[in-house]
Amino acid sequence: MYVSIRGRVLLNVEAMNMTESVGNYVKHRRVPVVLPDTNYTTYFVPAISGESIAHGFQELLAETARKNNLPVCKLCEKGIFLKSTHEQVFKEAFGQDPPKDEFEFEKNVVTNCVVEDVGGFLYAPRAGGNVKRTSTFFTGYMIPVKESLEGAVIEPQLHSRYALGTPFVEGGQGQMIYYVELSSAVYNFSFDLDARYIGKATFSYEKAGEEIVNDRKDRIRVTLDAMQKFLIEFMFGAKKTRFLPVMEWESLVIALSDDVWTVPSPFTKNYVEDTKKKLQKVDYNTELFVYPDNGSFEEVVIDAIEKAKDRVEKVE
Numbered sequence: 451m452y453v454s455i456r457g458r459v460l461l462n463v464e465a466m467n468m469t470e471s472v473g474n475y476v477k478h479r480r481v482p483v484v485l486p487d488t489n490y491t492t493y494f495v496p497a498i499s500g501e502s503i504a505h506g507f508q509e510l511l512a513e514t515a516r517k518n519n520l521p522v523c524k525l526c527e528k529g530i531f532l533k534s535t536h537e538q539v540f541k542e543a544f545g546q547d548p549p550k551d552e553f554e555f556e557k558n559v560v561t562n563c564v565v566e567d568v569g570g571f572l573y574a575p576r577a578g579g580n581v582k583r584t585s586t587f588f589t590g591y592m593i594p595v596k597e598s599l600e601g602a603v604i605e606p607q608l609h610s611r612y613a614l615g616t617p618f619v620e621g622g623q624g625q626m627i628y629y630v631e632l633s634s635a636v637y638n639f640s641f642d643l644d645a646r647y648i649g650k651a652t653f654s655y656e657k658a659g660e661e662i663v664n665d666r667k668d669r670i671r672v673t674l675d676a677m678q679k680f681l682i683e684f685m686f687g688a689k690k691t692r693f694l695p696v697m698e699w700e701s702l703v704i705a706l707s708d709d710v711w712t713v714p715s716p717f718t719k720n721y722v723e724d725t726k727k728k729l730q731k732v733d734y735n736t737e738l739f740v741y742p743d744n745g746s747f748e749e750v751v752i753d754a755i756e757k758a759k760d761r762v763e764k765v766e
């Protein structure tokens with residue numbers, strides 16, 4: 451089963467993905483983007499990285515898995531996604547020595563941690579013998595959509611922690627001024643899930659595709675539950691305690707298919723029409739759920755996830 455999600459979301463005054471701070475100035479992430487009209491001009495525009503989205507999703511996945519009594523390792527459980535980096539990390543996460551055999555290693559990690567099963571890992575011990583597992587979900591940079599590209603802004607806002615009238619002001623300690631770059635734009639959003647390898651071996655070529663857990667369907671269901679909450683509550687991004695964005699989904703398309711089938715990029719406005727046209731040409735038992743065409747945002751997401759769960763019964 452393949453789930454493909456694309457959307458457009460208006461984010462006003464967000465600071466969801468900051469990069470370095472220079473002194474008291476905190477910078478918003480920027481990326482170069484080519485505007486396809488007008489001589490392919492390149493703009494540096496605000497962006498939210500795929501890593502940021504993936505981190506938020508995996509935190510929620512860990513929590514959802516634990517609530518459903520599915521295994522999550524000691525580190526992923528706490529939102530520390532070191533993911534079996536080397537021997538010591540493995541030992542700390544799973545409370546045992548890493549298996550020498552590659553297949554056994556992957557089996558061990560996958561069996562004992564849903565986050566690394568779904569989100570992948572990279573084991574790179576000093577002595578060699580790397581084992582890697584590719585993530586089963588795919589996401590990427592949120593950038594301003596085409597019509598919003600030239601109009602996207604980044605603006606530093608002055609803030610201060612003021613302590614006038616207290617003895618702490620002397621020596622310049624009582625007053626801190628700082629700048630946070632805020633941005634406003636309509637961003638594209640992309641997130642795909644390929645459930646094919648959840649609970650299955652991938653690394654050793656002789657055993658790739660072999661089922662190595664006995665709760666594969668539960669794991670896919672939990673991943674879908676996490677996805678539903680992730681979308682509805684928009685659970686990713688930094689600085690949300692004091693820079694909670696003013697947000698509104700403009701549109702969203704969720705496609706469910708039996709094989710890889712991705713929704714076209716929401717960078718251009720007619721992506722919903724393009725998606726429908728694509729379905730007329732390419733169809734792997736593909737079903738579309740479109741906001742706002744098919745109801746409120748929540749209705750569309752919940753409906754799609756319910757249908758996806760029905761499909762889980764049929765996955766092999």
Ligand SMILES: [Zn+2]
Binds near residue numbers: 522
């Ligand atoms: Zn883990």
